[in-house]
């Protein structure tokens with residue numbers, strides 16, 4: 001049977017699904033509705049390229065002709081407001097009802113707005129969309145000081161870009177270290193030093209309490225009573241899946257739309273993938289995972305049997321003259337052992353976490369090459385004997401375990 005596949009959301013999960021569907025079936029109808037006015041683009045590039053290269057054509061994942069060639073209908077600037085599983089229809093903002101035989105929800109997530117008095121003032125921004133990036137750029141022109149709320153990768157990328165154009169930047173992070181979910185204290189401290197060397201102020205253990213300003217943002221206070229001037233605020237404090245579009249349905253929603261390992265929801269013929277979905281209690285919020293899940297959803301819409309097996313998340317940041325890499329479980333804990341090495345000049349740092357004779361995570365500073373080798377060892381799920389491994393230097397460890405891998 002030929003399917004009429006309606007896809008809500010036009011981004012990486014959507015395009016991956018559409019590609020998978022088209023590769024399996026030349027005849028299924030594929031219709032994408034995207035709320036933004038752009039064809040699917042590289043969202044991950046808008047923070048790294050904030051001060052340049054924000055032209056649509058340079059950011060598109062596929063050229064517009066690709067959709068024509070593959071007979072994929074893309075409707076930009078079309079928000080879906082409702083889903084009606086009983087009649088198998090979606091409802092657009094203008095009231096138009098579109099029928100489907102299979103539905104895929106890939107409408108992503110939004111940045112979570114922190115509960116701070118004054119967060120709704122003129123001059124407060126978050127970065128999620130290309131239009132959002134363009135609004136930030138426009139406002140930035142007349143600004144002297146930017147307060148960044150949140151010390152995760154996204155805000156650090158923004159800090160790197162805007163401090164480079166002569167603006168004063170202050171980073172306020174609630175946790176006791178930067179990139180708290182990816183780095184340990186040593187690595188985070190090195191990153192903080194590199195950031196401060198660029199003239200950026202870093203405030204840790206800091207909760208912004210209120211943002212002041214009559215018309216526009218002018219200053220802020222923290223819970224510990226620190227006051228500061230700022231004429232722009234950008235927050236990045238986590239994401240919230242865009243689940244409101246299914247609020248009138250019986251779809252199971254926790255933080256995201258709950259899916260099984262085939263990207264199926266609890267309602268037949270409705271699939272979800274990417275940042276809007278939740279698998280095994282987790283909303284991934286990662287580009288690579290959205291791509292992987294979109295592909296699986298697309299194939300399974302065409303009655304294949306692809307299974308989602310989560311890959312181990314990798315985070316990297318190259319900015320402020322330092323590069324940091326983190327992969328997998330870096331929390332430590334009673335049954336987790338680690339192997340640590342620091343170069344004499346402290347420019348290179350390696351930490352490998354092992355649990356139940358497996359390498360489960362790593363943190364690497366300043367050495368992309370060795371990170372890639374350790375990443376390969378983690379992915380190979382090779383057995384390691386920690387008691388012996390602990391005595392090795394990092395180079396010996398890589399050699400011994402690498403030999404084991406290839407034998």
Ligand SMILES: Cc1cc2nc3c(=O)[nH]c(=O)nc-3n(C[C@H](O)[C@H](O)[C@H](O)COP(=O)(O)OP(=O)(O)OC[C@H]3O[C@@H](n4cnc5c(N)ncnc54)[C@H](O)[C@@H]3O)c2cc1C
Pocket residue numbers: 008009010011012013014033034035036043044045046047078079080081106107108109127128129154242245273274275276284285286287288290
């Ligand atoms: C600035 C920035 C930098 C990032 N950097 C990285 C990185 O370096 N590495 C990494 O792994 N991840 C990164 N991410 C996260 C990554 O971009 C997301 O995980 C990924 O884009 C999720 O893809 P998605 O297809 O699920 O949804 P999204 O990319 O969120 O797209 C969903 C689309 O659906 C649209 N939509 C929403 N509701 C509706 C509706 N009702 N009707 C129609 N359309 C709708 C939205 O407007 C949006 O266009 C970054 C994110 C941002 C914002």
